[in-house]
Amino acid sequence: MKILDDLKKIKELDRQDMLGIEERFVDQLITAQGIVKSGDYKNLKNKSFKGIAILGMGGSGVSGDIIKNLVIDSCEIPVEVIKDYELPAFIREGWLVVAISYSGNTEETLSAIGEAFKRNCEIMCISSGGKLMEIASEKNKCLVKVPGGFQPRGASGYLLFSTLLSLNEIGAISISKSDIDESLELLKQKALLYKRESGQADNPAKQLALALEGSMAVIYGVSGFLSAIAYRWKCEINENSKCPSFSSEFPELNHNETVGWENLSEITKKFALIVFKDSSASERIKVRINTTSELIRKNLGKIIEIPVEGRSKLARALSTMYLGDISSVYLAFLYNTDPTPVDRISVLKTELAKLDK
Numbered sequence: 001m002k003i004l005d006d007l008k009k010i011k012e013l014d015r016q017d018m019l020g021i022e023e024r025f026v027d028q029l030i031t032a033q034g035i036v037k038s039g040d041y042k043n044l045k046n047k048s049f050k051g052i053a054i055l056g057m058g059g060s061g062v063s064g065d066i067i068k069n070l071v072i073d074s075c076e077i078p079v080e081v082i083k084d085y086e087l088p089a090f091i092r093e094g095w096l097v098v099a100i101s102y103s104g105n106t107e108e109t110l111s112a113i114g115e116a117f118k119r120n121c122e123i124m125c126i127s128s129g130g131k132l133m134e135i136a137s138e139k140n141k142c143l144v145k146v147p148g149g150f151q152p153r154g155a156s157g158y159l160l161f162s163t164l165l166s167l168n169e170i171g172a173i174s175i176s177k178s179d180i181d182e183s184l185e186l187l188k189q190k191a192l193l194y195k196r197e198s199g200q201a202d203n204p205a206k207q208l209a210l211a212l213e214g215s216m217a218v219i220y221g222v223s224g225f226l227s228a229i230a231y232r233w234k235c236e237i238n239e240n241s242k243c244p245s246f247s248s249e250f251p252e253l254n255h256n257e258t259v260g261w262e263n264l265s266e267i268t269k270k271f272a273l274i275v276f277k278d279s280s281a282s283e284r285i286k287v288r289i290n291t292t293s294e295l296i297r298k299n300l301g302k303i304i305e306i307p308v309e310g311r312s313k314l315a316r317a318l319s320t321m322y323l324g325d326i327s328s329v330y331l332a333f334l335y336n337t338d339p340t341p342v343d344r345i346s347v348l349k350t351e352l353a354k355l356d357k
Helices: 007-013 018-023 025-037 059-071 107-118 130-138 152-169 177-194 204-212 225-239 257-261 283-299 313-334 343-356
Strands: 051-055 079-082 095-101 122-127 142-145 216-222 245-250 271-277 302-307
Touching: 007 313, 018 025, 018 152, 018 313, 025 142, 025 152, 025 177, 025 313, 051 059, 051 107, 059 079, 059 095, 059 152, 059 225, 059 313, 095 107, 095 130, 095 152, 107 122, 107 130, 122 130, 122 152, 130 142, 142 152, 152 225, 152 313, 177 204, 177 313, 204 302, 204 313, 216 225, 216 283, 225 245, 225 271, 225 313, 245 283, 257 283, 271 283
Parallel strands: 051 079, 051 095, 095 122, 122 142, 216 245, 216 271, 271 302
Antiparallel strands: none
């Protein structure tokens, strides 16, 4: 029996049930809806902001990237994503600063939110606890509390949707109910298709993992939300599959990276290029994608085309993200790896903690 269809072996490997968490991704989105509906936003509702700054690292930062690129065409104020200890000088009084930290203890985010308080910015915090929740409570700032107990990347549904819907709730951005409904319905369908009981002959997530086994994954998205999703795929392969991976975006990659595939073919023949194919893309982007794929095909082990499904940008983003998330867990199993632990990140945090003593 192939390992991806061996439910007993999967259970033995997946000691903290990362696959189960991914299988229930849509449940996180539904729970996040309830959290936001019961939230207290009176101090922020219908205020005018000069801009929105989303603070976050790792999975929290990726949530910011996705949100920024979902609303950039409709939001009339700038939306910035800050992944650092410090705020840029232009983020000052009148800006809404949204701090996302699943643990509530992310040191970069805590440093940046401290600066936001000094500059008298409006504040919203998204967290499951920790110092960030304490700070929000002490200073009477808007706090959206999400369920704890997960790896941050495994709580992406809570973090992404709670932030997105909270910003919608206060009127800072606009997301339609029909887009939300479409997204949830599509993800329910995908969850049934990708679950462990669905055999690899009929399971696109397992098939993608098998196609990536033994290869270095490079993911190409298009500038905008698909670029953010490509980066999310890269990060999930890093953290879940414990493999190096890289991402890039059209059209920028055509001005540099396209030429970089000419040499080292003995190495790049072990690479698998993943390309998102979105039928709604412009004709010029489609030509770029197709021509680039043909130009570099002989220097790659394989090219995998991923159709982007859904009508709304939200549905297309979430459904594409979900395939990458759950496939990266299946890929971990192919390497006989438990997807949950991130020991090297823990070692780094321990070393940084010594500086505070």
